[in-house]
Amino acid sequence: MHAEHVALGASFTDFAGWQMPVRYSSDLAEHHAVRRQAGLFDISHMAEIAVTGPGAAAFLDHALAGRLSALAVGRAKYSLVLAESGGVIDDLIVYRRGDDDYLVVANAANRDAVVAALTERAAGHDVALDDQTDRIALIALQGPASAAILAETPGLEIEALESLRYYAYSDGAFAWGDARTAVMVARTGYTGEDGVELYLPTEHAAALWRALLAAGQPHGLVPAGLAARDTLRLEAGMPLYGHELGLGIQPVQAGLGRVVVTAKDDFVGKAAIERGPAADAPVLVGLAAEGRRAARAGYPVMHGEQVVGEVTSGALSPTLGHPVAMALVHPDHAAVGAVLDLDVRGSRIPATVVALPFYRREA
Amino acid sequence: MSVPDDLQYTAEHEWVRLEGDIATVGITQYAADALGDVVYVDLPAIGAALAAGAIVGEVESTKSVGELYAPLDGEVVEANAGVVDSPETINADPYGAGWLVKLRIAGDPALLSPAEYRTLIGQ
Numbered sequence: 424m425h426a427e428h429v430a431l432g433a434s435f436t437d438f439a440g441w442q443m444p445v446r447y448s449s450d451l452a453e454h455h456a457v458r459r460q461a462g463l464f465d466i467s468h469m470a471e472i473a474v475t476g477p478g479a480a481a482f483l484d485h486a487l488a489g490r491l492s493a494l495a496v497g498r499a500k501y502s503l504v505l506a507e508s509g510g511v512i513d514d515l516i517v518y519r520r521g522d523d524d525y526l527v528v529a530n531a532a533n534r535d536a537v538v539a540a541l542t543e544r545a546a547g548h549d550v551a552l553d554d555q556t557d558r559i560a561l562i563a564l565q566g567p568a569s570a571a572i573l574a575e576t577p578g579l580e581i582e583a584l585e586s587l588r589y590y591a592y593s594d595g596a597f598a599w600g601d602a603r604t605a606v607m608v609a610r611t612g613y614t615g616e617d618g619v620e621l622y623l624p625t626e627h628a629a630a631l632w633r634a635l636l637a638a639g640q641p642h643g644l645v646p647a648g649l650a651a652r653d654t655l656r657l658e659a660g661m662p663l664y665g666h667e668l669g670l671g672i673q674p675v676q677a678g679l680g681r682v683v684v685t686a687k688d689d690f691v692g693k694a695a696i697e698r699g700p701a702a703d704a705p706v707l708v709g710l711a712a713e714g715r716r717a718a719r720a721g722y723p724v725m726h727g728e729q730v731v732g733e734v735t736s737g738a739l740s741p742t743l744g745h746p747v748a749m750a751l752v753h754p755d756h757a758a759v760g761a762v763l764d765l766d767v768r769g770s771r772i773p774a775t776v777v778a779l780p781f782y783r784r785e786a
Numbered sequence: 787m788s789v790p791d792d793l794q795y796t797a798e799h800e801w802v803r804l805e806g807d808i809a810t811v812g813i814t815q816y817a818a819d820a821l822g823d824v825v826y827v828d829l830p831a832i833g834a835a836l837a838a839g840a841i842v843g844e845v846e847s848t849k850s851v852g853e854l855y856a857p858l859d860g861e862v863v864e865a866n867a868g869v870v871d872s873p874e875t876i877n878a879d880p881y882g883a884g885w886l887v888k889l890r891i892a893g894d895p896a897l898l899s900p901a902e903y904r905t906l907i908g909q
Contacts, residue, residue: 434819449877450848451823650822650849715826715873716846738848739825768844768851 424465424560427629431646438649439531441468446648453651454741457614458784460643461566463635464652466620467628470534471559472541474525478549483517483525485690486544488674488683494519499590499611503674503682504529504540509695510670511677513537514662516611518592526607526622528561530664544691560628564635565618565655567784568642573608573619576638579631581608587619597623597631606631613652615659615782654738657747660709660780666720666735667707667749673700676751677707678779705732705751709781710765712774715739717746718765724750725764725771731756734765740781747781748774787909788815790881794895795903798855801881802897809895811857812885813845813876816907821847824873829854829865829887836860836889838896843886845876857897860889 425442428435433444444465446453456462474483480492489502496519504512513533518526529537538554545552564572573584581587581595592609607622623631636644653663662668667677673696674683683696710724717739718724724732732752740747748765756763759778764771793801799817803810818824826846836842836856843854865887869875876884898906 446822449823451825451874454848654848716828717826719851739846741848 424467424628424632427632428465428646433646433648436649439468439534441531443468444646444648446650447646450648450650450654451741453645453647454654456643456645457566457616457647457651457655458742459567461564461568461572461618461639462614462645462647462651463632463639464563464565464647465560465628465632466563467560467625468531469561470529470531470537470554470556471561471622472527472529472538473553473555474527474541474550475523475553476548476550477523479523479525482545482548482550484687485548486541487517488690488692489517490684490687491517491519491525496521497591497593499592499609501590501682503679504537505674505683505690505692505696506670507692507695508670509673509692509698509700511664511668511672511674512540512670514664514668518607518609533664540691558625559622560625562621562623562628562632562635563612563618564621564639564644565612565614565616566644567617568639568644569616569618572635572639572642572644576634578634579606581606584608597627597634599630599634602627602630613659613661614655615661615780616655616784653736654741657736657738657749658740658742658780658782660749662707662749663736672751673704676700676704703753706754706757707735708750708752708757709777709779710734710748710750710763710774711777711781712746712748712765712772714746714772716767716770716772718748718767718772718774723766724752725766726756731763742782746772746774749779787819787907788881789900789904789907789909791900793881794897794899796855796857796897797906798857800855800857802857802895804891804895807891808863809858809860809889809891810885811887811889812880813852813854814903815880817852818877818880818884821845821850821852823848824876827869827873827876827886829870830862832862832865834862836862854886856889858889858891858895859893860891862887863890864888
């Protein structure tokens with residue numbers, strides 16, 4: 424895939440050992456294309472770990488925060504790997520491909536930590552783990568024109584695409600020349616737009632990438648990089664590991680309490696989750712400001728002369744036209760409507776606590 | 787990557803056009819491309835006395851913040867209101883409409899030639 428990105432003129436950055444395309448043309452153009460037409464992301468760096476065997480469902484119930492045994496075949500669920508401390512080792516998506524067959528998709532930077540945690544937790548379970556990251560490519564097609572582009576991509580066959588629900592997947596296939604490969608088409612994504620994520624063997628990814636780009640061109644599809652992906656997910660209020668999520672943050676602090684099923688008999692981190700974070704532990708809020716100066720991760724959030732929190736992600740929202748930020752703030756200052764100050768390199772920018780997400784697409 | 791021959795440069799990726807004792811200053815195309823889409827510019831006030839190397843403003847993109855350094859000693863005689871209103875001009879035309887400030891210079895500036903700057907950015 425790297426050659427495809429070079430040919431498209433991408434700028435690159437190193438990320439978790441991968442050379443990642445940051446942008447092809449302009450962050451803003453790519454961002455707007457995803458909101459208005461469609462964008463194509465190569466996110467093959469994401470970690471794919473197959474979990475199979477008669478004990479797979481019970482194992483995942485133990486190893487993860489959610490109740491994956493209740494997940495229907497063909498569906499996907501957002502979940503968390505918790506530490507015993509109740510902090511987050513990673514957030515991930517789990518697809519159930521069969522009664523005894525799951526695919527866990529984790530962040531690239533946390534691949535080793537997730538594999539290590541799952542391997543340790545697999546003891547005593549009749550389950551096999553297979554880290555397939557290097558064999559599986561992942562292409563995300565996101566934006567309102569996604570369905571039309573999929574339907575018009577030559578060689579791409581997807582069962583019942585029209586009725587594919589959000590957080591579900593369909594088994595598809597892609598054929599070109601003499602080659603044919605299976606493609607898992609999942610109606611998931613990380614941009615706040617409708618779209619799909621396409622999983623397929625690495626060696627076939629470039630052909631599908633080219634076919635999608637060609638079919639999408641009349642619809643305004645552009646290749647999009649990590650920079651646009653970050654502003655899109657921030658507008659959509661989606662947490663990013665290392666920013667809104669981390670080992671020192673319990674899920675409830677990040678607004679993800681619903682992801683943790685405490686009714687389960689046992690799972691790693693349960694005791695700590697039941698104790699909960701300290702009463703004054705910071706909680707995640709959305710902040711909206713006026714003007715054009717954005718607060719960045721790490722900038723202080725102030726109330727008067729008092730530091731009451733820290734920005735975890737911030738940018739000038741391309742869609743909304745004003746700065747937005749997510750921040751972990753003291754619970755006394757977390758109510759929607761609270762007015763705080765962002766310390767932007769020494770200047771105070773007033774910001775109001777708002778409900779997340781900042782942007783929600785029209786249904 | 788355009789590095790015009792009629793300009794001089796700094797190691798902080800700024801360009802300088804010297805006309806008599808007036809220096810027009812902007813950021814290079816290399817810097818603009820590295821920053822990405824510029825969305826905010828903070829320029830020094832007219833009349834401000836600048837010392838070479840001092841941080842005098844900011845050029846902020848969707849992803850990062852670049853500091854604007856005074857390329858030489860001088861007094862600000864003009865700031866480009868056009869780029870404050872339309873920061874994207876810096877990406878579109880870094881050596882033209884995307885200029886940032888004009889300084890009345892004091893003393894002899896020490897700047898890089900186009901060839902030296904090309905070497906710096908590996909071209």
